[in-house]
Amino acid sequence: MLAYLATKKKFLEDAHIIEDLVRDAVKQNLGLGVGQNEYSSWRNSLGNGMSHIIASPDIPDDAGIAIEYQINKLKNRIDFIVSGRQADGSESIVIIELKQWTSIDYSELPEHVNTFVGQKNRDVVHPSYQARSYASLLEMYNEYVYETPVRITSCAYLHNCPELDVVNDSRYEEALRNTPVFIKGQKKEIVALISDRIKSGDGVELLKRVDASPTKPSLQLADAVTNMLQGKEAFVLIDEQKTVLETIVKTSLQGLKGPKQVVIVKGGPGTGKSVIAINSLSRLMGQRLIARYVTPNAAPRAVFEVKLKSAFKGGEIKELFSGSGNFTGIEANDFDVLIVDEAHRLKLRTQYSKGGDNQIREVIQAAKTSVFFLDEAQKVTWKDIGESFEIEKFARAMGAEIHHLELKSQFRCNGSDGYLTWLDESLGIAEDSGNSFNDANYDFQVFDDPSKLYAEIRKRNKLNNKSRMLAGYCWDWISKKDKLKFDIEFPKFNFRAKWNLESRGSAWIIDPNSIDDIGCIHTSQGLELEYVGVIIGPDFKLIDGCLATEPSGRASTDVSLHGYKKEFKENPELATIKADQIIRNTYRTLMTRGMKGCYIYCTDEQVASYFRDRLAR
Known part of the structure; x- marks a missing residue:
């Protein structure tokens, strides 16, 4: 215009x-x-x-x-x-x-x-x-x-x-x-x-x-998008993933002529949500629909852009990816399809947009068909609002047809449902049914020395650059302003490290030199590794033998709990429950990034003993 x-x-x-x-x-x-x-x-x-x-x-x-x-x-x-x-x-x-x-x-x-x-x-x-x-x-x-x-x-x-x-x-x-x-x-x-x-x-x-002139992808762009996944094994779909993809494509085509369509796809870690989302983008753009891959997190977008950039000559690949805060004020049905990955991370309003009210509503209004991939157990900040109930509410208000799909087979953590069940129960996310961890296909270890843990992750990383260190956001990011300083230090073990360097950008996790960095929930959610090392900080403690959360253990520079103190003054009980859920969900997300193994170090020795005991039972 x-x-x-x-x-x-x-x-x-x-x-x-x-x-x-x-x-x-x-x-x-x-x-x-x-x-x-x-x-x-x-x-x-x-x-x-x-x-x-x-x-x-x-x-x-x-x-x-x-x-x-x-x-x-x-x-x-x-x-x-x-x-x-x-x-x-x-x-x-x-x-x-x-x-x-x-x-x-x-x-x-x-x-x-x-x-x-x-x-x-x-x-x-x-x-x-x-x-x-x-x-x-x-x-x-x-x-x-x-x-x-x-x-x-x-x-x-x-x-x-x-x-x-x-x-x-x-x-x-x-x-x-x-x-x-x-x-x-x-x-x-x-x-x-x-x-x-x-x-x-x-x-x-x-x-x-x-x-x-109409806005419509050119044949040249459609061909490039169609070809971008060819030969990339990481984007091959299996069984129910293929069924979900075809349902999304079918529904999106219906949305071009009929009422709005809203598709809600639920799935836990490693069920292939992101892989299906990118395949959906490829198929729909290949048919010259105006589609976008949307994530609240910058990290998945940045990694996909890097991995798929070779299929494009100019900067047009960036047009295929968008943050979730870009749809304030967009005309109704301007897009044929919006595919929202990590939809559980959607926010009530866009921070820098005047007039923004609710990102779920804005996405549904802006597209003829909107697809939401979500795992409600991965809501990890105070402002995350992405829930199936909220999506349904806005969809009904706009007269949309609602479709529910679910992904059950998971391929992360070496396909170990036993590990995921054990982890959820250990973290207190699911009721403890006495399950033991007995899956030899998944490598879970508790280290008593962070330096030894880091050395093991470095060793694993030498094979294919697919292992990294992560940590709960319990240490201020002081190296952002002073590059000579270290963020996480344990003098007892001669250990010191920095959060992932800002200079590496949001795609730090695939940077060949980033093994020297430590990532957090904001720079790793939605991504996967082969082996992950996780430092569990002072936001976990043990009370009467039970794993408890401690919001004060979080760093002042972490935005995840911004809003907790205000809400605690108004309703201490609800604020405590919400903060507890966020901390547990954060470590669940970090500890399920590894396809083959997860190694942890706990700053609290009692917490370390807790995980060892559960591992041994």
Whole structure:
């Protein structure tokens, strides 16, 4: 959807008040509020920046100029577009990502730089990568663009930045390959790029056609998505998993013409929920439906993006994945299908979105068919609301047909139902029926020395990079601000370690160097390993021989129990029950990440003895 659209000639006439015109257009055409920072950026980037570029006589007067073009249903916006025709008469668009940055440093995150944004230095996506990803979205989703076809060129313009050294560094070679970045003093270079692609006008009409075009995955994208799982054994479906997949596909096709469809798929750890979710995305996108894989947790999305990236040329794979907080204000039925993995982690409202009220309601409203994969025993923070009852409530309110599916066969923990039963009873999640742990196929051990535990996990990891350390979030993340410090230390055992480094991103768990890190519930839920080492902290203690929880044992930097103290003042009994459930669920989740084995170390020796006794009985 277009905010501001004009010819070059009209844009130059408007340049002295362009920030006012764009502000009004964004409010009226996109329905979005405008803050002072954004308003000021338009004055600097458009009135003082692009107007001097566009004034060049080498750019035709009837070239089209678009500002703040909302490119997709999730409201990503392109800063600046110049449109028209090439020398051979074919239609052409130049996308320009505008940045006001003055100084830029390197980032440890791939395809990121570090600069001053929002009152402090932050790691942000390299502007060339951002511009190229927007170009890919047009090429892959805009029916007019890919069927005509329209040539899309992308670049970035950092009009206040005097140095090219960082943004043009070889580490950003992939981002820069087809999307150059220009800085202060490079007016001639950016004019040369635009004038080479735009030789004649008629650009306004072209942009109107693009804006009016349906959004639908191209055949090229559909083929890429269909092929992305080929040869990947980890995504092969078995027995009831295949049945659930086919039911989701069938229901989604019904949702295109009939009433809304809501599918609720329940399954415990290792039943294949995520594998089915990705296969569903592949099948539905292959049929050119507008579908997204959604998770409240960033970690599963990041890992899948890395694993499946090879099937795609541009940044379009990121468009297939979304967080759960992106659907506030989305028009009803804008998506054909939304597939929500880890749905038990959905929140009451989106933290950074104005007007957000309930993520379950927002997802159901935004899609013709919504699929929710959930395990209610994996609700691990105070704000998690994903329950079957809540989903059904909103589905009925919107007249949706509700389908219930269940996955019972589990393939994690070496298929050991005995281990899962024993673990649930040991953690106090299920009633103790006296079950013993007698499954020789699953390797569970209690270590009395965290250094020895870590050494064993390192040994296992050398085989295939599929073993990691995790811990309850009982230690503050002090290394985030001071990289020389360690977060978890046990001087008695000469042990010290850091939480997973922020520089590794959300996909830390598959980073070949991350064996030196320790992950927590927020960076491991929804993922699996072969062997997992878990440090059980002081949020567990033993009272009269029974395993009890201690909320005060959690770190102050952990958001899982944010809200506990307030609710405890209002209703101590309910707050205590809820906190107890969250802590137990957290360790259940951590201790079921390992496919072949789980090794634990407990900071409380009585808790360690408790697990040893249950293991031996």
